[in-house]
Amino acid sequence: MSFLQIVEGPLFYIAAAIFLIGAIWRVIGIIKIGHKRDLAPPKGSGKVGFVAGNLRHFLPRKIFAKRTWVHIIAGYSFHFGLFALLLFAAPHIDFARDRILGFDWPALPRWGFIIAAQFAFAGLIMLWVRRFSDPVMRLISDWDDHIGSWLTFLVMLTGCLALQESHNALKAIHMLFVDVWLIYFPFSRLMHAGTFFLSRGYTGATYGRKGMTL
Amino acid sequence: MSAVAQKAVSKFLEFIDADIAAYAESCVHCGECAEACHFYLATKDPKYTPTYKLFPLVKAYKRHKAPLSGLKKMLGLVPAEVTEDELREWEPLVYDACTMCGRCTLVCPMGIDIAGTIRKMREGFVAAGIVPEGLSVAAANAERTGSPMGVTLKALSAQIVRQEKETGIKIEIDKKGADYMAILSSMEIMGYPEIIGAYAKLFKQAGVSWTISSEAFEATNVGVQIGDGKMAKMLVQRIVDAAEKLKVKHVISPECGHAYGALRWAGPNMVGKEFSFKVVHIIELLDQLRREGRIPAGEKDGRRMTLHDPCQLIRRGGLLQEPRTLLDDSCSDFIEMEGAGIANLCCGGGGGVSANERARELQMAAFAQKLKQINDLGDIDAVVVPCANCRTVFEDGLDEFEVDLEVVGLGELVAETLASK
Numbered sequence: 252m253s254f255l256q257i258v259e260g261p262l263f264y265i266a267a268a269i270f271l272i273g274a275i276w277r278v279i280g281i282i283k284i285g286h287k288r289d290l291a292p293p294k295g296s297g298k299v300g301f302v303a304g305n306l307r308h309f310l311p312r313k314i315f316a317k318r319t320w321v322h323i324i325a326g327y328s329f330h331f332g333l334f335a336l337l338l339f340a341a342p343h344i345d346f347a348r349d350r351i352l353g354f355d356w357p358a359l360p361r362w363g364f365i366i367a368a369q370f371a372f373a374g375l376i377m378l379w380v381r382r383f384s385d386p387v388m389r390l391i392s393d394w395d396d397h398i399g400s401w402l403t404f405l406v407m408l409t410g411c412l413a414l415q416e417s418h419n420a421l422k423a424i425h426m427l428f429v430d431v432w433l434i435y436f437p438f439s440r441l442m443h444a445g446t447f448f449l450s451r452g453y454t455g456a457t458y459g460r461k462g463m464t465l
Numbered sequence: 466m467s468a469v470a471q472k473a474v475s476k477f478l479e480f481i482d483a484d485i486a487a488y489a490e491s492c493v494h495c496g497e498c499a500e501a502c503h504f505y506l507a508t509k510d511p512k513y514t515p516t517y518k519l520f521p522l523v524k525a526y527k528r529h530k531a532p533l534s535g536l537k538k539m540l541g542l543v544p545a546e547v548t549e550d551e552l553r554e555w556e557p558l559v560y561d562a563c564t565m566c567g568r569c570t571l572v573c574p575m576g577i578d579i580a581g582t583i584r585k586m587r588e589g590f591v592a593a594g595i596v597p598e599g600l601s602v603a604a605a606n607a608e609r610t611g612s613p614m615g616v617t618l619k620a621l622s623a624q625i626v627r628q629e630k631e632t633g634i635k636i637e638i639d640k641k642g643a644d645y646m647a648i649l650s651s652m653e654i655m656g657y658p659e660i661i662g663a664y665a666k667l668f669k670q671a672g673v674s675w676t677i678s679s680e681a682f683e684a685t686n687v688g689v690q691i692g693d694g695k696m697a698k699m700l701v702q703r704i705v706d707a708a709e710k711l712k713v714k715h716v717i718s719p720e721c722g723h724a725y726g727a728l729r730w731a732g733p734n735m736v737g738k739e740f741s742f743k744v745v746h747i748i749e750l751l752d753q754l755r756r757e758g759r760i761p762a763g764e765k766d767g768r769r770m771t772l773h774d775p776c777q778l779i780r781r782g783g784l785l786q787e788p789r790t791l792l793d794d795s796c797s798d799f800i801e802m803e804g805a806g807i808a809n810l811c812c813g814g815g816g817g818v819s820a821n822e823r824a825r826e827l828q829m830a831a832f833a834q835k836l837k838q839i840n841d842l843g844d845i846d847a848v849v850v851p852c853a854n855c856r857t858v859f860e861d862g863l864d865e866f867e868v869d870l871e872v873v874g875l876g877e878l879v880a881e882t883l884a885s886k
């Protein structure tokens with residue numbers, strides 16, 4: 252078995268299993284901690300608040316945007332770019348069809364891929380540079396934040412290098428980083444992708460019961 | 466781990482529910498929350514970043530309670546134990562530098578409720594006996610008299626007699642079967658007793674039957690401020706007992722931010738049962754009476770006024786519209802600050818900060834942010850502050866910065882602008 256076959260075969264499946272089981276375990280683990288029933292008579296609905304809180308926090312508030320615009324732009328740019336690449340890059344769709352789902356969907360044209368990649372890289376680099384240049388972020392960041400940024404960066408970088416799919420070695424390196432990223436994910440802060448809805452939702456529910464949307 | 470640290474960590478773990486777990490898991494260390502916190506805005510010191518204030522609690526969670534922490538511990542990937550030194554280092558951040566105002570939640574992309582988490586985190590500090598002196602004195606007073614300022618029934622009675630003389634209206638104490646039982650904050654009784662007269666005038670006009678209990682007249686809940694669940698429960702229980710004894714249908718929470726949250730939103734959870742009465746905030750009640758036509762508005766006050774939104778009433782209390790409706794009727798030149806309502810800045814003295822002498826300098830720096838918000842409006846004659854605690858913070862701050870601005874309570878303003886019968 253070649254190196255490429257290992258990293259996109261057995262190692263990938265093991266990594267994907269760790270990713271899935273670990274992430275689900277962690278989300279369920281949080282939910283299972285539970286909370287006490289709120290005995291105060293509500294003014295609004297907690298369930299509506301859960302959803303409203305989730306949606307409201309997608310939109311930055313104007314009063315703060317003056318101060319946090321770098322994060323808003325970098326954050327959206329990185330996340331949209333990343334999701335566009337993940338879901339619509341032609342090699343990813345082929346991989347999903349051949350190895351997981353059995354069907355495919357339209358891919359981004361080459362120029363679309365390049366634009367998405369530029370947004371993703373620009374956003375990620377901006378956020379990462381701020382992590383050590385901004386005094387607030389420097390104080391609160393830890394090794395987990397840096398490893399998460401670096402791993403994601405390397406996955407994206409090797410992915411771009413492997414785009415031509417002409418060199419198996421480049422593709423194998425990309426897949427290796429993908430596998431490492433998948434294994435690292437459930438143990439790290441990358442998990443925010445799977446827990447943010449709880450965090451926003453629980454606060455939303457608390458405020459929803461008070462008749463407020465924060 | 467030292468016995469002191471152990472006590473704090475055990476309490477942290479006891480109080481970490483799914484909400485706090487989700488917050489600890491989701492914080493991406495983006496630091497945006499700093500830009501909403503008046504303590505950071507005033508000092509630009511990164512240690513005042515809201516999420517940083519939670520670090521010891523998050524550490525304890527990650528080491529002991531987080532899903533997969535067992536596996537991570539085996540691999541040496543969990544944070545170290547929280548130490549006593551660390552707790553002592555964090556104590557001023559937890560007590561002096563957080564008013565539990567909840568503004569940071571607005572900007573946080575994860576919607577993390579820092580204020581609510583700090584409230585629970587303080588339980589750990591109380592258990593470990595690591596609390597600021599000013600607050601321990603207030604707590605000892607409350608333990609003794611039920612009031613953080615040690616206000617006695619005698620003092621209240623004297624104020625009531627004075628207000629009866631002022632208004633010519635009799636105020637009945639311990640009236641069984643009254644519809645409403647009013648409670649007051651220490652600050653109101655000692656600093657702004659006119660509010661008692663205002664209640665008398667408004668309720669007489671509206672035909673509301675009301676009373677004040679001689680056993681539970683104090684609304685301030687220092688237990689909630691300091692983070693002492695046992696004391697908070699005891700103070701709520703007093704009110705519940707008195708309300709049940711007098712068989713009232715409603716308890717009126719006064720113009721005091723945290724007292725409202727303590728009784729209306731946390732109260733039933735503290736005593737472990739639903740109340741037999743409804744908790745209504747005085748602003749809510751006045752708004753309702755106004756809508757029912759029972760306290761019609763008369764001539765408006767012509768001064769140029771703005772409204773300070775007490776965090777625990779508005780952002781964290783849910784009373785967003787009511788004060789505004791009342792003000793529209795009472796004031797002909799009303800103007801809103803930037804971020805009015807949900808995003809308004811805290812006065813800097815909530816959450817027990819104003820009772821904590823050590824925090825004074827920081828509190829004043831935070832108040833300067835609030836003052837700037839008001840100054841940005843141009844010429845203002847008066848600011849309406851519907852919370853007695855915020856009101857003392859305002860008066861103190863305006864004095865400190867030598868600013869000539871009147872501070873008025875909302876209840877009094879509504880009483881003053883009532884249509885004469």
Ligand code: SF4
Pocket residue numbers: 501502503504514515518562563564565566567568569570579580811
């Ligand atoms: S709750 Fe208010 S005072 Fe506390 S950290 Fe957040 S913004 Fe600052």
Ligand code: SF4
Pocket residue numbers: 491492493494495496497498499515516572573574575576577
């Ligand atoms: S804004 Fe929210 S996610 Fe960002 S550092 Fe603050 S608490 Fe964490």
